[in-house]
Amino acid sequence: MAVKKFITGNFEEEAVLFPAVKKARRSGYKIHDVFTPFPIHGLDHAMGLRDTSLHTAGFIYGITGTSTALGFITWALTIDWQLNFGGKPFFSLPAWIPIMFELTVLFAAVGMVLTFCYLCQLAPFVKKDHFNPRSTDDTFVMVLECTDKTNEAETLAFLQGLGAKDVQVQHKETGWWLGRYDKDTMRFQKKAEVAAH
Amino acid sequence: MALLRYESQVRPPLVEGDKDYHQVTEDICRPVEAKPSRLWWIGFLISAVLLAFGILSVTMEVMYGTGQWNLNRTIGWGWDITNFVWWVGIGHAGTLISAILLLFRQGWRTGVNRAAEAMTIFAVMCAGQFPIWHMGRVWNAFFVLPYPNTRGPLWVNFNSPLLWDVFAISTYFTVSLLFWYSGLLPDLATLRDRAKEKWAKAFYGVAAFGWTGSTKHWQRHEALSLVLAGLSTPLVLSVHTIVSFDFATSVVPGWHTTIFPPYFVAGAIFSGFAMVQTLLVVTRKVLGLEEYITIEHVDVMNKVIVLTGSIVGIAYLTELFMAWYSHVPYEWFAFKENRVNLASPYGWSYWIMMGCNVLSPQIFWFRKMRRNLVVTFFMSILVNIGMWFERFVIIVTSIYRDYLPSAWSTYYKPSIWEVGFYIGTFGLFFTCYFLFSKFFPVIAIAEIKHILKRSGHKYKDGMTEIEHESVEVFADHHGHDHGA
Numbered sequence: 001m002a003v004k005k006f007i008t009g010n011f012e013e014e015a016v017l018f019p020a021v022k023k024a025r026r027s028g029y030k031i032h033d034v035f036t037p038f039p040i041h042g043l044d045h046a047m048g049l050r051d052t053s054l055h056t057a058g059f060i061y062g063i064t065g066t067s068t069a070l071g072f073i074t075w076a077l078t079i080d081w082q083l084n085f086g087g088k089p090f091f092s093l094p095a096w097i098p099i100m101f102e103l104t105v106l107f108a109a110v111g112m113v114l115t116f117c118y119l120c121q122l123a124p125f126v127k128k129d130h131f132n133p134r135s136t137d138d139t140f141v142m143v144l145e146c147t148d149k150t151n152e153a154e155t156l157a158f159l160q161g162l163g164a165k166d167v168q169v170q171h172k173e174t175g176w177w178l179g180r181y182d183k184d185t186m187r188f189q190k191k192a193e194v195a196a197h
Numbered sequence: 198m199a200l201l202r203y204e205s206q207v208r209p210p211l212v213e214g215d216k217d218y219h220q221v222t223e224d225i226c227r228p229v230e231a232k233p234s235r236l237w238w239i240g241f242l243i244s245a246v247l248l249a250f251g252i253l254s255v256t257m258e259v260m261y262g263t264g265q266w267n268l269n270r271t272i273g274w275g276w277d278i279t280n281f282v283w284w285v286g287i288g289h290a291g292t293l294i295s296a297i298l299l300l301f302r303q304g305w306r307t308g309v310n311r312a313a314e315a316m317t318i319f320a321v322m323c324a325g326q327f328p329i330w331h332m333g334r335v336w337n338a339f340f341v342l343p344y345p346n347t348r349g350p351l352w353v354n355f356n357s358p359l360l361w362d363v364f365a366i367s368t369y370f371t372v373s374l375l376f377w378y379s380g381l382l383p384d385l386a387t388l389r390d391r392a393k394e395k396w397a398k399a400f401y402g403v404a405a406f407g408w409t410g411s412t413k414h415w416q417r418h419e420a421l422s423l424v425l426a427g428l429s430t431p432l433v434l435s436v437h438t439i440v441s442f443d444f445a446t447s448v449v450p451g452w453h454t455t456i457f458p459p460y461f462v463a464g465a466i467f468s469g470f471a472m473v474q475t476l477l478v479v480t481r482k483v484l485g486l487e488e489y490i491t492i493e494h495v496d497v498m499n500k501v502i503v504l505t506g507s508i509v510g511i512a513y514l515t516e517l518f519m520a521w522y523s524h525v526p527y528e529w530f531a532f533k534e535n536r537v538n539l540a541s542p543y544g545w546s547y548w549i550m551m552g553c554n555v556l557s558p559q560i561f562w563f564r565k566m567r568r569n570l571v572v573t574f575f576m577s578i579l580v581n582i583g584m585w586f587e588r589f590v591i592i593v594t595s596i597y598r599d600y601l602p603s604a605w606s607t608y609y610k611p612s613i614w615e616v617g618f619y620i621g622t623f624g625l626f627f628t629c630y631f632l633f634s635k636f637f638p639v640i641a642i643a644e645i646k647h648i649l650k651r652s653g654h655k656y657k658d659g660m661t662e663i664e665h666e667s668v669e670v671f672a673d674h675h676g677h678d679h680g681a
Contacts, residue, residue: 014650037218037387038643039415049413054420062428076343076352085356098361098439105428106368113375116421117406120414122382126407133390135410136383138218181402182395
């Protein structure tokens, strides 16, 4: 990951944000992201993001749990150590349903949360660059990425025309690094320091 | 698109007052960012003392065995398992509110779900203590896990409801915790970005996992919440069903009934909502969150209480009728002599249960009573007492006189250490709740913002004129648009 140049604009109303996102996309700007304090339904479609496949992953984790439970209990009670419980068959499927169900839910939930954290790069001590601290409070922050072809002045004016406030150019790291939010250490700065020594 | 979503004027607002997004953040973060009040310290210290007493009680039990609890060969389950079922039941409301009500699109859940979920987690933590310490040789507690051991390997009994319980409770705890914490991430990020003090920046920085509020992340977050809700819904029902199997699959008169699963689940929701009321009636007042946890919220939860209380009442009467109708002498004896008969050694507990759970909640048929905070608080305590006695009735009155009169025992009285253990779990529960209410936002900030423009008082007023538009114009302008 690297430090890139971005142009950011703040919005306060969903009603202004939606047309702005659509227009920016139609005009061929590269929308890096829109940061919002709460989920805004339909914004992902407006930005042209594809649907998440997290559900599918959850389904796969779930059936893994079911088959783990069924497979393991079958092996343990019919092959490895047969125990006679009140003359019932060794393969007593109905009695195993509760544990099969619980393991389905457990695998699906744990698997999905881990996948979610992996995809969104979320973990304790993960630190990222933020464009505007108010994007977790009351402001929607649209971030356009500057490429070689971007005309900076034109883009700034364009965003302003869409109703954005505090339009500005920002240089930000797009990746994550291990760090704490009470210290200003950044991975790329550290690298530069190491190179200097 | 003037509005993202329209909600009828018929529905009362869920957020009172003149709020915008920033004001919501301010209101909910204020108690977290302020210094703890004297009241908080007093409550916290009392809880810590209770917890310490609980630790002492458990130490006594571990040193001298479960005999310290006055348990004997006839009454092997006394207060301990009663308390276990009671706490697990309380732990059902949080996930019910956050999962089932999410699937049912009940907007009012947003005001109460965070605190209710936290309560769930703490209640399940308390519940888990009882079966573990009840083992006596607690250092062998890991024997309940199916791990390759040097005894064969001898596997655990997968056909036993007690083992199902191990899986059900541990899964329930894990999933509730994940659900709760994944919902907390955005709000912790809000606190992180507002933090001024160094410790707060460090603490919320670590706790928020580096959440940014990216649209893609929100999209995944929504998908995750929905699927976790879908998974938790049958999970909630399964957990208390399995707890009821601990009794229902046995042959003890009074336990061996097929009505137990739905009856236990209804009872769990009943007691869980009562505990949510107990906590939130106080929390909203102390933290000044009356505009977010409104009388409207209290009202709907009281409706759930009267509904589930009545379901429980019908279940009591049904099992009583079936005991008589079955013509099984032992079953009928358990009900007639051990429970209904007020003169029997534990007959009083049956009538406390009936009074608290079936009769008293009927007061909530009256709207005025549902919206009275004092009545609500008093009733919530009464329901929890009643639900404790329900479990006591089921456990003790069934086993103290079952088949052989020579094996009967009416001498059971709880010991100081048994009661102390119970009090200790209150200490654990409230210590956790006090810490939670100090360091975490007790209301889901992002979720309130999500419903604000639909259900906020200020915004609902603006919707009146829209209602006069023709259906076609209305659908065109204000329908729920997925950004087509």
